[in-house]
Amino acid sequence: MEKSNKVSITVIRRLPKYYRYLADLMEKGTNRISSQELSNMTGFTASQIRQDLNNFGGFGQQGYGYNVEDLYNQLRKILGLETLYHAVIGGAGNLGQAIANFKGFEDAGFKVVSLFDKNPNIVGLKIRDIEVRDSNTMIDYIKEHKIDIGIITTPKESAQGLADKFISAGVKGIWNFAPTDLDAPDDVIVENVRLNESLFILSYFLKRDFE
Amino acid sequence: MEKSNKVSITVIRRLPKYYRYLADLMEKGTNRISSQELSNMTGFTASQIRQDLNNFGGFGQQGYGYNVEDLYNQLRKILGLETLYHAVIGGAGNLGQAIANFKGFEDAGFKVVSLFDKNPNIVGLKIRDIEVRDSNTMIDYIKEHKIDIGIITTPKESAQGLADKFISAGVKGIWNFAPTDLDAPDDVIVENVRLNESLFILSYFLKRDFE
DNA sequence: TAGATTGTTAATCGATTAACAATC
DNA sequence: TAGATTGTTAATCGATTAACAATC
Numbered sequence: 001m002e003k004s005n006k007v008s009i010t011v012i013r014r015l016p017k018y019y020r021y022l023a024d025l026m027e028k029g030t031n032r033i034s035s036q037e038l039s040n041m042t043g044f045t046a047s048q049i050r051q052d053l054n055n056f057g058g059f060g061q062q063g064y065g066y067n068v069e070d071l072y073n074q075l076r077k078i079l080g081l082e083t084l085y086h087a088v089i090g091g092a093g094n095l096g097q098a099i100a101n102f103k104g105f106e107d108a109g110f111k112v113v114s115l116f117d118k119n120p121n122i123v124g125l126k127i128r129d130i131e132v133r134d135s136n137t138m139i140d141y142i143k144e145h146k147i148d149i150g151i152i153t154t155p156k157e158s159a160q161g162l163a164d165k166f167i168s169a170g171v172k173g174i175w176n177f178a179p180t181d182l183d184a185p186d187d188v189i190v191e192n193v194r195l196n197e198s199l200f201i202l203s204y205f206l207k208r209d210f211e
Numbered sequence: 212m213e214k215s216n217k218v219s220i221t222v223i224r225r226l227p228k229y230y231r232y233l234a235d236l237m238e239k240g241t242n243r244i245s246s247q248e249l250s251n252m253t254g255f256t257a258s259q260i261r262q263d264l265n266n267f268g269g270f271g272q273q274g275y276g277y278n279v280e281d282l283y284n285q286l287r288k289i290l291g292l293e294t295l296y297h298a299v300i301g302g303a304g305n306l307g308q309a310i311a312n313f314k315g316f317e318d319a320g321f322k323v324v325s326l327f328d329k330n331p332n333i334v335g336l337k338i339r340d341i342e343v344r345d346s347n348t349m350i351d352y353i354k355e356h357k358i359d360i361g362i363i364t365t366p367k368e369s370a371q372g373l374a375d376k377f378i379s380a381g382v383k384g385i386w387n388f389a390p391t392d393l394d395a396p397d398d399v400i401v402e403n404v405r406l407n408e409s410l411f412i413l414s415y416f417l418k419r420d421f422e
Numbered sequence: 423t424a425g426a427t428t429g430t431t432a433a434t435c436g437a438t439t440a441a442c443a444a445t446c
Numbered sequence: 447t448a449g450a451t452t453g454t455t456a457a458t459c460g461a462t463t464a465a466c467a468a469t470c
Contacts, residue, residue: 014414034426050429050430079415095307110414221437429466430466435462442453442454
């Protein structure tokens with residue numbers, strides 16, 4: 001992971017797909033995989049796959065290919081999936097509750113430990129075993145429990161205000177579901193999930209397809 | 212929209228952001244915007260913005276810039292947001308229910324008219340006013356109601372089977388939340404929402420930030 | 423060893439940025 | 447008209463693909 005500093009974002013966004021297929025291969029008990037076989041599975045070229053991986057190290061072996069388990073573990077490390085992060089969700093409406101139930105957190109090394117909402121009718125509720133707490137107690141909670149990640153599932157109007165609270169309380173990253181661009185300092189990582197934009201793209205291609 | 216055939220996907224993925232900022236400008240009552248001002252807002256270069264828009268037509272005017280409302284409406288058309296599509300959701304668990312409540316559908320010209328689940332405890336439930344129906348009735352329902360879009364919110368194990376049903380029933384597009392790649396014919400548009408991959412990317416950058 | 427496949431350099435392709443003539 | 451800003455061409459930059467020597 002030596003030269004990991006300036007790997008381009010286009011490369012990084014391909015890593016999860018490699019990781020996903022390697023997990024499948026592990027499950028099937030496959031030991032060995034070539035870049036060509038990975039190419040057939042992922043749709044990326046073999047050349048691209050070798051280039052991508054070599055940004056992080058020479059994980060393969062000439063004449064053999066890649067050891068599935070080894071490469072899987074390397075990607076776990078590269079993606080930081082072995083570090084456990086604690087997260088809270090701001091906004092305990094439908095989306096917040098669904099996200100609280102999202103299975104994918106465990107795979108990514110995240111744990112949601114609380115939801116926050118300002119609606120007194122929701123405060124006190126439990127989703128799985130995660131309690132919904134009053135928004136006003138959020139900043140203290142984050143500081144006290146050393147929360148790493150804030151998740152925004154509020155409407156866009158409240159998103160920046162919530163982000164500001166998260167940031168002032170010291171989170172290191174924000175997972176943002178609100179359809180707005182957040183202002184945040186450089187050392188706070190913001191990852192956006194743009195459900196509406198994804199729908200727009202679907203709509204765009206549907207339209208093309210009819211013409 | 213004449214030369215719209217082969218606009219690159221990287222351009223298309225920027226269109227929703229333009230659209231979003233134009234909507235904001237409309238709300239504020241701004242009539243006029245230059246590519247430079249749009250650049251300041253979106254973070255894309257003015258040059259790139261002009262290039263992007265010119266893939267679809269010359270919407271601006273020299274010395275003036277772009278008329279906000281006109282450009283907004285052009286983007287609505289380009290993105291196909293004026294066509295109404297009917298959608299059903301396969302999988303009425305937490306995520307399916309949250310998606311059924313998702314406000315963004317209206318903006319994108321989508322309407323969710325039914326959910327489907329195989330769990331008898333959920334069948335019959337109403338989310339908003341959208342009924343959860345038995346999976347076994349899904350194919351007939353899609354054909355009868357001329358459903359355009361299938362939304363997959365099941366676990367990955369059921370995703371391809373559900374997609375196959377959607378396709379055989381005649382949907383034109385699939386919005387896929389399952390963390391798997393779907394096989395589908397070319398004339399069925401698949402748009403994926405990769406929540407787990409988004410988390411992995413967040414994890415990746417969190418890790419870098421500590422080093 | 424011979425065959426296979428990597429790691430890596432070089433060539434190509436595509437996307438972004440810069441520049442400027444056209445023109446409102 | 448003079449100033450502003452587009453539309454578009456040319457230059458640059460970065461990402462992808464091709465090729466092949468290294469080597470297991």
